[in-house]
Each structure stands twice: as C-alpha cells, then as structure tokens.
Amino acid sequence: LDAAVSLFSRKGYAATSTREIAALIGIRKASLYYHIGSKEDLLFQICTSSLNQIRSDVAAAVQSANGPLEKARALVRCHVESMLRDQAEHLTALLEMRALSPEPLEQVMALRDSYENLVDSVLQEGQTSAALRTDIDGNLLRLYLLSLLNRTVIWHRPARHLPPGELGEVWASIFLSGTIQR
Amino acid sequence: LDAAVSLFSRKGYAATSTREIAALIGIRKASLYYHIGSKEDLLFQICTSSLNQIRSDVAAAVQSANGPLEKARALVRCHVESMLRDQAEHLTALLEMRALSPEPLEQVMALRDSYENLVDSVLQEGQTSAALRTDIDGNLLRLYLLSLLNRTVIWHRPARHLPPGELGEVWASIFLSGTIQR
DNA sequence: GTCTATAAAGAGATAGAC
DNA sequence: GTCTATCTCTTTATAGAC
Numbered sequence: 095l096d097a098a099v100s101l102f103s104r105k106g107y108a109a110t111s112t113r114e115i116a117a118l119i120g121i122r123k124a125s126l127y128y129h130i131g132s133k134e135d136l137l138f139q140i141c142t143s144s145l146n147q148i149r150s151d152v153a154a155a156v157q158s159a160n161g162p163l164e165k166a167r168a169l170v171r172c173h174v175e176s177m178l179r180d181q182a183e184h185l186t187a188l189l190e191m192r193a194l195s196p197e198p199l200e201q202v203m204a205l206r207d208s209y210e211n212l213v214d215s216v217l218q219e220g221q222t223s224a225a226l227r228t229d230i231d232g233n234l235l236r237l238y239l240l241s242l243l244n245r246t247v248i249w250h251r252p253a254r255h256l257p258p259g260e261l262g263e264v265w266a267s268i269f270l271s272g273t274i275q276r
Numbered sequence: 277l278d279a280a281v282s283l284f285s286r287k288g289y290a291a292t293s294t295r296e297i298a299a300l301i302g303i304r305k306a307s308l309y310y311h312i313g314s315k316e317d318l319l320f321q322i323c324t325s326s327l328n329q330i331r332s333d334v335a336a337a338v339q340s341a342n343g344p345l346e347k348a349r350a351l352v353r354c355h356v357e358s359m360l361r362d363q364a365e366h367l368t369a370l371l372e373m374r375a376l377s378p379e380p381l382e383q384v385m386a387l388r389d390s391y392e393n394l395v396d397s398v399l400q401e402g403q404t405s406a407a408l409r410t411d412i413d414g415n416l417l418r419l420y421l422l423s424l425l426n427r428t429v430i431w432h433r434p435a436r437h438l439p440p441g442e443l444g445e446v447w448a449s450i451f452l453s454g455t456i457q458r
Numbered sequence: 459g460t461c462t463a464t465a466a467a468g469a470g471a472t473a474g475a476c
Numbered sequence: 477g478t479c480t481a482t483c484t485c486t487t488t489a490t491a492g493a494c
Contacts, residue, residue: 108290109375112470125478127471163456189371193291220455227457230446234438237431238424238450245423256416264412268420272454273402274345275409294488307460309489 098136103182107137107190137190138198144180144187145205149212151176156216162225163270169216170243170269171262177247178258184247210236239269280318285364289319289372319372320380326362326369327387331394333358338398344407345452347398352425352451353444359429360440366429392418421451 097118101110112133116123130136155172159165177184191202217235220226226235242265255261279300283292294315298305312318337354341347359366373384399417402408408417424447437443 224457226455234446241427242424245427264416270454270456272452273408274452275406
C-alpha cells in the first residue's frame with residue numbers, strides 16, 4: 095500500500111503499472127497478486143483510508159473546540175494538518191477516485207458524503223448561532239471551504255511552504271475574516 | 277482536440293486511448309496520426325490553450341475594473357466565468373498537466389507562472405493601496421485564492437450549481453469579506 | 459486524408475513449481 | 477510467499493495502399 099500510494103501520487107493511478115509497484119517493494123509483479131486481488135483494490139483501500147482518516151481526525155478536533163467560531167477554526171486547521179500528514183495518500187484519493195469502477199466508487203462517495211455532512215454541521219452551527227454570515231447558502235460555504243482545503247493538499251511542498259499548522263491558521267483567518275483591510 | 281478534451285476530462289489522460297479519440301471523430305486511430313505527432317501533443321496543446329485563455333481573459337477583466345478592490349473582484353469573477361466556459365479543457369489542464377514529459381511541462385509551467393504573476397500584481401496593488409490586509413504574505417494570498425478558484429473548476433456541474441457569474445460573485449464576497457457575521 | 463495491416467512493447471492477471 | 481513462464485489483451489505508433 096505504501097508503495098502504491100507513493101507511485102500513484104507521483105505518476106497517477108493509470109500511469110502506474112503493477113510491475114513498478116512490485117519493483118518498489120523488491121518482488122516480482124506476480125507476487126503482488128498473493129496480497130491483492132487487483133490493482134483497483136489498492137486504489138479503493140487508499141480512498142477509503144483517506145476519507146476515514148480525515149473524518150475521524152476532524153470530528154475529534156471539532157468536538158474538543160468550544161463555540162461555533164472555534165469549531166470552524168479547528169475544522170480548517172485540522173483538515174490541513176491531517177491531510178498534509180499523509181499527503182500522498184490524500185492526494186491520490188482526491189485526484190484518482192474517479193478511476194474506480196461504479197460499485198467501489200459509490201462506496202467511496204458515500205464516505206465523502208459522510209465527511210461533507212460533518213463539515214455542514216459545523217458550518218450550520220455557525221450560521222444558526224449567528225457567528226457566521228447567513229446571507230450565503232450553507233452548501234456554498236461548504237463548497238468554498240472544501241475547494242480551498244482540498245486543492246491545498248495538491249500543491250503543498252513541505253520544503254517550500256509554511257508548515258501545516260501555520261498554514262491552517264492562515265487559511266482559517268482568511269476564511270473567517272476575509273482579505274479586506276479593516 | 278475537442279474529442280481529446282472531452283475524453284481526457286472524463287476519463288483522464290493516461291486512461292484514454294488514441295483509438296477512443298479517433299472513434300469519437302469517426303475515423304480509425306491510424307488516421308489520427310496524420311493530424312497529430314503524438315498523444316502527448318494533444319495534452320500539450322490543451323494545457324497551453326487553457327493557460328493562454330485564462331490569462332488573456334483575466335488580464336482584460338482586471339484592466340477594465342477601477343480601483344484595487346474592484347480589480348480583485350473582477351479577477352475572481354472572471355477566473356470562474358472563463359474557466360467554466362471551457363470547463364473540460366481547463367479541467368484537463370489542471371489535472372493532467374503533470375503527465376507531460378519534462379520539456380513540454382516546463383513550457384506549460386512557464387505559462388502558469390505568467391498567470392500567477394498577473395494574480396500577484398492584482399493582490400499586491402490591493403495590499404500597497406491598503407485595500408487588502410497586509411498582515412498576510414502576498415504569496416499566501418495567491419495560493420489561497422488560486423486553490424479556491426482552481427478546485428471550483430473541478431466539481432462544478434452547470435445543471436446542479438450556481439451559474440458561473442453568480443458563483444464568481446459569491447466567491448469574491450467571501451474572499452474579500454470573510455464568513456464571520458458582522 | 460483515410461484506410462488496412464502490422465510492428466513492438468507493455469498492460470493486468472493467472473498457473474503451477476518451489 | 478515468491479518465483480518463472482505465460483495468457484490475453486491493449487497500447488502507441490508506423491508502413492504503405494488507395
């Protein structure tokens with residue numbers, strides 16, 4: 095799985111051969127099939143692991159935060175930190191999920207929906223408590239925030255950019271306060 | 277090119293065969309090679325076209341806007357509108373650029389840098405004129421904004437979501453004013 | 459400009475020995 | 477659990493006729 099994550103994240107799922115995965119472990123490609131059923135199994139496991147991880151991490155972070163604004167801030171910070179901790183895996187899930195065939199794709203999309211519901215609940219609590227603006231539909235808030243957070247996982251390079259914790263703080267600050275000088 | 281864009285955007289570059297592209301036009305795959313040098317040529321042309329288009333569109337929109345805040349707003353709106361006008365092409369460029377071999381990739385990255393410079397100039401003008409907050413590094417502002425805008429191109433479905441113009445307005449509002457209730 | 463035919467290589471996956 | 481050998485299919489790309 096580690097080898098697959100590493101290769102899928104660098105070259106893409108379709109462009110990675112089972113032979114390359116096997117070579118990275120140091121075995122022949124036939125030996126790989128003792129451990130897995132198919133190449134797609136690897137991608138499926140990567141996607142489910144990614145979505146279970148982010149949901150569980152963010153759920154914990156939100157729960158231990160006090161107040162709607164702090165919950166939103168914790169969500170942003172934790173999403174960034176959690177995804178950058180296993181960046182290659184989450185990057186693969188985000189970019190290659192669509193390569194799954196219909197049935198596994200549906201399972202993975204159900205996990206994604208489940209995480210989106212968690213995000214929605216945090217944003218909705220912010221809106222009903224009048225901490226967040228209510229002139230914008232909750233679905234749009236979620237799409238805005240997840241666009242920002244998920245694309246971040248794709249370009250971030252630990253050697254070139256802010257460490258995840260600091261980046262999460264900046265993103266939360268801009269998301270909540272905007273960019274206009276006050 | 278249209279056929280390639282359509283297939284690359286739906287299935288991904290590596291997962292699309294030249295035979296499928298030819299079939300979509302209604303010719304045999306060998307005939308395709310009368311028009312193109314290689315499959316990679318198609319991707320290269322898609323990427324350059326995408327980046328030239330967005331830069332030229334946004335440059336015009338920014339130029340015809342008055343004041344730093346209106347320029348930023350025009351940038352956001354135009355980026356969303358322009359990319360969703362040829363969504364499949366821009367989606368392919370964003371997701372599949374990395375499949376290019378080193379030399380074409382470098383050319384495409386130069387175009388991307390050029391567009392990022394345009395974005396930087398707009399944000400910098402906002403900061404030096406004290407219209408935008410100055411407590412956040414300009415590079416971070418650009419990364420934040422482009423993460424948001426580019427990921428939007430990936431999930432937007434015309435039938436399910438706000439029309440591009442309205443979505444651009446909402447994104448600009450949240451980007452500039454934030455999400456806190458005031 | 460499109461066709462048939464083919465080359466040359468690589469893909470995912472399996473069989474069966476050890 | 478890993479190996480060699482192989483099956484079957486598909487890939488990108490080219491040759492040469494029309």
